[in-house]
Amino acid sequence: MTVIGIDLGTTNSCVAVIRNNIPEIIKDASGTNTIPSIISFIKNDETGEIEKTCGHSAYQQMLINTENTVYCVKRLMGSNFKSPVVSQLLPTLSYKIIPNEKNDGLLIHIPISGKNYSTEEISSFILTELKSIAEKYLGETVSKAVITVPAYFNNKQRQATKDAALIAGIDVLRIINEPTAAAIAYGFMQATNEEKLLAVFDFGGGTFDITLM
Numbered sequence: 001m002t003v004i005g006i007d008l009g010t011t012n013s014c015v016a017v018i019r020n021n022i023p024e025i026i027k028d029a030s031g032t033n034t035i036p037s038i039i040s041f042i043k044n045d046e047t048g049e050i051e052k053t054c055g056h057s058a059y060q061q062m063l064i065n066t067e068n069t070v071y072c073v074k075r076l077m078g079s080n081f082k083s084p085v086v087s088q089l090l091p092t093l094s095y096k097i098i099p100n101e102k103n104d105g106l107l108i109h110i111p112i113s114g115k116n117y118s119t120e121e122i123s124s125f126i127l128t129e130l131k132s133i134a135e136k137y138l139g140e141t142v143s144k145a146v147i148t149v150p151a152y153f154n155n156k157q158r159q160a161t162k163d164a165a166l167i168a169g170i171d172v173l174r175i176i177n178e179p180t181a182a183a184i185a186y187g188f189m190q191a192t193n194e195e196k197l198l199a200v201f202d203f204g205g206g207t208f209d210i211t212l213m
Contacts, residue, residue, distance in 0.1 A: 004017050004130075005145065005146050006145050006147045008074060008126065009034075009074065010037060010205050012035065013034060013130055015133055026133055028133050032056070035130070039054050040053050040057070040058035041053075055129055068111060068113075069095065072089070076108075077119050077120070078105075078156035079105075079157075080099070080105060081106055086106065097109070106119055120163045120164040123160075124164045142170075144172075146174045147161055147165060147175055147176075148176055149175055149176075150177070150207040151178065179209045179211035199212055
């Protein structure tokens with residue numbers, strides 16, 4: 001059983017695996033280490049059906065299909081419509097957010113399909129893509145993962161991340177802070193037992209974290 005590591009980022013995401021005790025970031029079909037954390041809904045001209053696209057192809061839709069292209073969903077995870085984070089983000093988003101009447105969460109409205117999606121569902125589409133990338137590379141089914149989150153994420157945001165993974169068919173073994181994950185990866189590459197005090201910086205597209213170890 002292979003366990004993958006997932007960095008579900010604000011702007012970009014990636015998936016990794018440990019082989020021969022060395023962390024290895026898995027490249028997608030285009031040969032890049034990361035994919036944009038973007039989901040776009042488009043109409044198939046031949047079938048008339050609404051299809052989802054993720055990553056690089058979704059990025060191409062940002063300027064021509066703005067209302068149906070979702071980005072920065074990580075910042076909305078575990079938030080409600082009245083939260084300061086949502087109030088701050090609303091003027092900057094090209095897609096529509098509405099309150100989820102069934103719970104305290106949010107829904108993202110997609111005009112082209114007339115459907116509403118929870119933030120967990122949108123994140124699950126990105127996780128599904130990362131899972132697929134890993135499975136194609138490894139040649140086996142992947143169902144377990146460790147997922148990183150910003151150090152400031154509260155319990156609700158962490159649970160929302162777990163829920164997104166569950167929708168994607170991923171069993172989350174552990175949620176760990178992003179800078180902690182970077183420190184662990186650094187440790188894999190060091191062949192020393194010397195005690196050190198390390199400051200680990202995580203410069204992300206949407207967050208900046210630091211961990212002292």
